[in-house]
Amino acid sequence: MSDQDILNPKHMPHNPEKATLEGKNKFIGFWFFLGGETVLFASLFGTYLALRNSVNDGKSSEELFGLGLVFIMTMLLLTSSLTSVYAMYHMKNNDFKKMQLWLGITVALGLGFLACEIYEFYHYIHGYHFTMRSSAFGSAFYTLVGFHGGHVVFGLLWIVSLMIRNAKRGLNLYNAPKYYIASLYWHFIDVVWVFIFTVVYLMGVL
Amino acid sequence: MSTIAANKRGFGSALWDYITTVDHKKIAILYLVAGGFFFLLGGLEALAIRWQLIQPMNDFVSAGFYNELITMHGTTMIFLAAMPLIFAFMNAVVPLQIGARDVAFPFLNSLGFWLFFFGGIMLNVGWFTGGAADAGWTAYAPLSTTSAGEGVDYYVLGLQISGAGTLIAGINFLVTIVNMRAPGMTYMRMPLFTWTTFVVSALILFAFPALTVGLFLMMFDRLFGAGFFNADMGGNSVIWQHLFWIFGHPEVYILILPAFGIFSEIISTFSKKRLFGYTAMVFATVLIGFLGFMVWAHHMFTVGMGPAANAIFAVATMAIAVPTGIKIFNWLFTLWGGNIKLTTAMLWTLAFIPTFTLGGMTGVMLAAATADYQYHDSYFVVAHFHYVIVGGVVFGLFAGLHYWWPKMFGTMLNEKLGKLTFWLFFIGFHLTFFIQHFLGLMGMPRRYWVYLEDQNLDLGNFISTIGALMMGLGTIVLLYNIVLTCIKGEKVGGDPWDGRTLEWAISSPAPFYNFKQTPLIRGLDALWVEKSEGRKGLTPAEPLGDIHMPNGSILPIIMSFGFFVAGFGFIYQKYDLSWLTLIFIGMGISLATMLIRSVKDDLGFHIHKEDLDKEAGE
């Protein structure tokens, strides 16, 4: 397949993200990467679980967490997962405009999530003087949730730069895999969050 | 661009070529040179350690410096010498063995190397800023979190950066092997070195994240006042030990499995037989990889985990002896009935079998938890792991070096000098480490800067030091051999050893596009299959056509340099927050290069059919 074919938006097969060898490589490689990420987050979760009662006279999880905000955050992120599925749906139908639109919605929801998280941290630090240095629990909490937050930030940057870069030239076999793995990444962020709200927040107030 | 024989270029352009290369064969050479350098550095540190221990209460180095020496010796050897040297051979050989034109992600391949390289430099910067890391290569908290100065910070950031490079390399090889095999190269026809690369890459993928997290936690403790390992803040230092060994035990199999692969290739080549029990060998490799994740706590028998955990981990650890034994016996039976030719590469391989068996057996002895209460943290453990690491990994690397040198450079290392190196190193090795088993049992703990007089430890340590000096001599002969070969080595053809696998089917050194036509693989030991049917070359799987090649890129080195710079910012902000600017600069550089990379389309170039034809005519 020549370069022209790859960059030409007209030639779109059914699974554009896996039509070229480069695309296949990216797709498989990214899944492998997610396998590694699973271990990464598991290490953080494990550390958190080991230290979640080590509050050392500081604030404990029961005193800190409020479920309302967490519920809103969860809804935002879950919904953004669905919207990115919509984006991929339109990618498969070769409808670039709609894909960009749904990705835009995804980004907006992600930003909403991030805003809540920043508010939450701000609240803990200034309202409760609960920081990374308060106790081992504090260190573990901020590190786990912060790592996830960092992933959200990176994911948003990634999707946004893809959207801007390709706004003019539409979908092609060169960038379809990029879009696809960005959306995989976004789902993975959601996967991690499901465990965070369960293990950190829900189990934290029990 | 498609002028293949780019001979007679200036030094500047050759350097530029290597800095920007994404060709797996050149990256292999980069890994070989950098890893070789760090091996010499680590070896020098080892010699200093041994010299300090030549007599009781010696004062060759101070206590603090000794601790830096052992820490940096261990860290350098494992992360900066052994692993990169392994990557050197993986890069040089694996794409050739599976009939691929390159790895799956050439750009990332280069990035992986440069990350490792700058990480390695970072680790060693400590020497010049008032003290390198001094908490052991295992960096147990709280010694590491309370260690003064910046040594341990360099350890943390250096490993973090080079670890990222390793992870990238691992994913790259996984995808290469899954997706890039030539037609007919089924999984069960892959040469064993490719198989071990595959399994090892999976181990890297699952083991390194645990180290990454551990290092982050340590960084937060040391640099940002977090309390993960700080008992006063409710932290728990044992968490570090778990994270480190969840990574650390698979790590030792990451080191040894490729060596197993190398030995498998060499044994079958030089006894002119196909590998005995190929299927069992593959199965054993996978099983070792799998079991490798379930035994990490055997490094922690004395931590106080309780009898249940100790018993479980003891038994699980012993289980690994079974697949490893399968390998040993299969090698022996490959030799059985063969036509064994004693080249240097084969000598290293043959020396490996009894040496590694000894090391593995002491491993099983260590696995017996209650006996380990005595061995643990004594020289018995030092002896064990040098038997498996030097006797397994280093022997393997030396064997691979002699075996694949012709393929990588097109010349032949001198066999006479090679054998001299072998005997010096081999005898020196056993002198150094055999006696250490007894030293350990006689009550000499490891990481001891001095030992007291009158403890019957003098003679053993003396012998050990003499052995280390012999190893040093052997290494110097090897260096001489390499220099000699580079100056006036004899040129060799594509297949100097009468090889069996694909890499020997093309010229030495391989053309930059590897295979003119992707070959069709018709069985295990693909080249041997063709040879035994009387054919000269490989059966092509496709007509001659244009070859697509990736472009070189300067971005990987810049990106890695950005992280390197940011590392200093992270460390020194603990003294003065104005250093934070360095973080922004460094991260800025890295993110900017990432952005350039993702925004600029890089579709590579094509070598045209006509050019390939022309070359064939030459």
Next chain:
Amino acid sequence: MKDWMGKIRTLSLFILMTIVLSACGRENLTALVPKGYGAEESFRIIIISILVMIFVFIVVMAIYVYVLIRYRQKKGQENMIPKQTEGNHTLEVIWTVIPILLLIIIAVPTVATTYDLADESEKEDSINVSVTGMQFWWHFEYEDEGIQTSQDLYIPTGEKVYVNMLSSDVLHSFWVPSLSGKMDVNPENENSMYIEAYEEGVYWGKCAEFCGDSHSLMDFKIVAVSPEEYEEWVSDMQNLDGETTPDTTTAQEGQELFENSCLGCHAVGNTPSVGPNLSNFGDRTMIAGVLEYNKEELVEWILDPASKKPGNGMLGADYLQDDTIGEDEADKIAEYLMQLKPSDITPDSAQ
């Protein structure tokens, strides 16, 4: 299990003899001449596993040597192509099953001893000692008896003594090779194990977990005396009086100097804050765990502890900065310290 253990014991005795005869190790230090319960249990496993390993090694080497001699390339046969065998199922089964059986031989006693050595059922009724590891010395407190010592731990022979260990800084590890295997000393959770000495003697202990500059000099001793002597020692220590004035005048002057410069960290008769308890310093086997016990060494230690043990906790002492203690003063203090012998039971009793 016990009766085949008996056979192994005779065999191990034999091996032990050879090892001892080849002069392997200093008697009160080496793990190869066990003098206590834990060390003996470990040693048994060591012997069992060595025997298995010798067997394995012989098998491997036999095949190896045979193959190398028999199948080495001969002159004129460079191009001979041997038969390309694929494998052999029977063989493969054999070398899978036999190692498994061999491993079971090691695994069963290992698991049994693992539980045995972690046994705490008698802990309540035994002597309990709280051990504190510090950079770079050891402190021992007999809480029930209300006494404490540093560096030298006194125990009765033939009895289980539980040591409960906690670190006050970094990790250490408590290891007395000839009595028992080691156990880590962690800062956050207490570890405990028991030791039991069969014979009287002074056993060498070492710190086996990397703990900083003087990790290699963090030695201690276990003084095992007969139960009667132990009782006597305990009551002597309980009745000790830190205030007694020494007999000689130099020692009296030494006492005064000591009270001025040293008591901030050390203690005689009560609990110290930073340094070792010196109540029975006169009966120490060694100074600071590693220096020969004599006056010159002691004076040198007092004058320049850094040269003896890099980075040790005494380097922060004020007197080292303001030079109030010279050779003469140190000499007097040494005189005072060396006569602190509250008990007749000393390491010499442990013969």
Next chain:
Amino acid sequence: MAEEVSKTTEQYDYEKQKNKEEMKQQVISFALMIIFTIIAFGMVISDLNSLFVIPVILVLAAVQIGFQLYYFMHMSHKGHEMPALMFYGGVFTAFLTILALCALVWW
């Protein structure tokens, strides 16, 4: 690969139809995820016995992950064998890691 490029209209319609059906499933699984989330939060708020609640919410989380993986990330589709292998490899290691670090607290 080139033959994929020129598609007949039938094929095109067929694929479009298939995509649509798949999308329907995605929406259903999304709805289920939302419901599970609400159940989980609800159980925690309603002060039930935590020994009962914790396992249930963990199971709910696991099922949600299943939805994400198999519907949103298409892990059931063809060509996902290797990804699944490596991902579950990660999950296995993850499981061991978490188990070990939790065990730290119990002992």
